[in-house]
Amino acid sequence: MRKIIFIGRSEAGKTTLTQAMKGEKITYHKTQYVNHFDVIIDTPGEYAETKNLGGALAMYSFEADVVGLLLSAIEPYSLYPPCVTPIANREVVGIVTKIDHPLADPEQAAEWLRLAGCEKIFYISSYTGEGVAELLEHLREDGDIMPWEEAKERDNSL
Numbered sequence: 655m656r657k658i659i660f661i662g663r664s665e666a667g668k669t670t671l672t673q674a675m676k677g678e679k680i681t682y683h684k685t686q687y688v689n690h691f692d693v694i695i696d697t698p699g700e701y702a703e704t705k706n707l708g709g710a711l712a713m714y715s716f717e718a719d720v721v722g723l724l725l726s727a728i729e730p731y732s733l734y735p736p737c738v739t740p741i742a743n744r745e746v747v748g749i750v751t752k753i754d755h756p757l758a759d760p761e762q763a764a765e766w767l768r769l770a771g772c773e774k775i776f777y778i779s780s781y782t783g784e785g786v787a788e789l790l791e792h793l794r795e796d797g798d799i800m801p802w803e804e805a806k807e808r809d810n811s812l
C-alpha cells in the first residue's frame with residue numbers, strides 16, 4: 655500500500671479518519687471488514703492554519719506517497735490557496751470529510767479542493783464509513799490483498 659499523509663486545519667476530521675481507516679471496521683459493499691494496513695500519517699492542524707502550509711506540504715510529503723488535503727463539508731470557507739498542490743511534489747488528492755453531517759455541502763468543499771489543485775476528490779464520512787474503502791483502494795499497490803478480499807478467500811476455503 656502507498657502511504658498517505660493527511661493535511662487540514664484542526665477539526666477537519668484528520669484524526670477521526672485515521673482511526674476510521676486503521677483497525678476499525680470498514681464498510682465495503684455493505685459488509686464490514688477490518689483493515690490491517692498502516693498507511694496513514696496524521697498531522698496536527700496547525701500546519702494548515704499558518705502561512706506555512708506550503709512548507710508543511712513540501713516537508714511532510716517526503717514521508718508519504720500521496721498527500722490528502724482534507725476539507726470538511728461544513729466549512730464556511732477554505733484556507734487553501736489556489737493551485738498549491740504542485741508544492742507537494744507528490745500526488746495530492748482532495749478529501750471532503752463529514753458528508754453525513756446535516757449541514758454538509760460536499761460540492762462546495764469539493765469545489766474549493768479543486769481550486770487548490772486536487773483533481774481526484776474523495777467524499778468521506780468517518781462516522782458511517784462511507785468512502786473509506788474507496789480511499790484505501792486508491793492506495794493499493796500490486797500484490798496488496800484488500801481486507802474484503804481476505805475475507806472472501808477465507809470463505810472460499812471453508
Ligand SMILES: Nc1nc2c(ncn2[C@@H]2O[C@H](COP(=O)(O)OP(=O)(O)O)[C@@H](O)[C@H]2O)c(=O)[nH]1
Pocket residue numbers: 662663664665666667668669670671699751752753754755778779780781782
Ligand atoms: N459528522 C461528522 N463529524 C465528524 C466526522 N469526522 C470527525 N468528526 C468530528 O469533527 C471533530 C474534529 O475531528 P478530528 O478528527 O479531531 O479532527 P482533526 O483536528 O482534523 O484531527 C470531532 O468532534 C469529530 O467527532 C464525520 O465523518 N462526520
Ligand SMILES: [Mg+2]
Pocket residue numbers: 668669670697698699
Ligand atoms: Mg487531530
